[in-house]
Amino acid sequence: MGDNEAEAGGAVPSKRADARRNKETLLDAAAKVFVASGVDAPVRDIAREAGVGLGTIYRHFPTRADLVIAVYRHQVEACAEAGPALLASGATPYAALREWINLFVDFLVTKHGLAAVLRSDTAGFEALHGYFLDRLLPVCAELFDAAVAAGEVRSDLTSYEIMRGVGNLCVGAEGDERYDALRLVDVFVAGMRLSR
Amino acid sequence: MGDNEAEAGGAVPSKRADARRNKETLLDAAAKVFVASGVDAPVRDIAREAGVGLGTIYRHFPTRADLVIAVYRHQVEACAEAGPALLASGATPYAALREWINLFVDFLVTKHGLAAVLRSDTAGFEALHGYFLDRLLPVCAELFDAAVAAGEVRSDLTSYEIMRGVGNLCVGAEGDERYDALRLVDVFVAGMRLSR
DNA sequence: AACGATACGGAACGATGTTCCGTTTATCAA
DNA sequence: TTGATAAACGGAACATCGTTCCGTATCGTT
Structure with a gap:
């Protein structure tokens, strides 16, 4: 049920390496911010913690709720x-x-x-x-x-x-x-x- | 316990008539908006319903919570x-x-x-x-x-x-x-x- | 090396609570 | 009645959110 791992060599174009890396960074940063400031923490705080722009967050997680779910x-x-x-x-x-x-x-x-x-x-x-x-x-x-x-x-x-x-x-x-x-x-x- | 009615002729300068009137108007409007849209209704909606400016609300009720309390x-x-x-x-x-x-x-x-x-x-x-x-x-x-x-x-x-x-x-x-x-x-x- | 698709960053938007200040108005004394 | 003055008003402006958008940078491939 994982999003798309290295295997499962279907026709679906595998995501770019930096994208996959950023998603992980984002999840880690979000988890960290959540324990520090609660799940209501501003999206910007998570972006800053991850060293990433706002757009990057929203491309990976269409909504704050999706990020919480993933975490x-x-x-x-x-x-x-x-x-x-x-x-x-x-x-x-x-x-x-x-x-x-x-x-x-x-x-x-x-x-x-x-x-x-x-x-x-x-x-x-x-x-x-x-x-x-x-x-x-x-x-x-x-x-x-x-x-x-x-x-x-x-x-x-x-x-x-x-x-x-x-x-x-x-x-x-x-x-x-x-x-x-x-x-x-x-x-x-x-x-x-x-x-x- | 009322705020300041007509009686109780103390030294405290009685509020202006329009102020007292607006406070009532505001309470009525807020009650109305609350039943229609819930207590989370935007302050601006209440102001519009009451036909007053935002400043008027905040002078009478320093914070949204105070308005809810009053209602x-x-x-x-x-x-x-x-x-x-x-x-x-x-x-x-x-x-x-x-x-x-x-x-x-x-x-x-x-x-x-x-x-x-x-x-x-x-x-x-x-x-x-x-x-x-x-x-x-x-x-x-x-x-x-x-x-x-x-x-x-x-x-x-x-x-x-x-x-x-x-x-x-x-x-x-x-x-x-x-x-x-x-x-x-x-x-x-x-x-x-x-x-x- | 060059090119196209993919992903990125952050300015910009709309909504919200709240603050601020120039303008209006009620009140009262002359 | 008429000024003067303090009180009250209205709403623009600010800060903080979530979210959208698009010009730019980067990756992967040829």
């Missing part, structure tokens, strides 16, 4: 792949769901400002929103459905709501020591549990 | 005052807390984009954030503490976290029919409940 793609992928594994190894589907959600929360909270992007209304971030949902929603759904089938959680929820709700609970967590997102999510997940 | 002050006040009443009339402190939170959620969800402002990181909205917290946090705390004292809810939370958590759950609720903030908050509130 975190690996981690999103890892989170997605952890889902089935947890379901297989967990004591119960509910336990697996809880663990997976903790993984998700860890990911969001450690990326300054990333959680805010799960909101749909954030202008220009539809792409990012869409990517996260496309990739992670099915995983969440699998875990949730299993928990519902096992009769462990209330069924009047959707996995979409769970994703968005958990994401929202993580918004603004970093940099506010009075706000412990992990604990709040824990309360939420406890609330899903069916009393028996 | 919703009455409803925040009402929400704050409902707290003690609910505690007195509710079956149990937990029931009162639950009802009050529902009131809070209704308020947030019906104001397009207001919830997003509860986040502290939103640049320039510290004033709004502060006002909401100053006014509503003590109310929430009273209800929550009572519920804790009654042994109805888990005590490893702070009222600050509850306010922020509930507020966050409301972010982006309007305009997304797949996302039911009231139900998610209900799950959260259920999660606070102590099993017995």
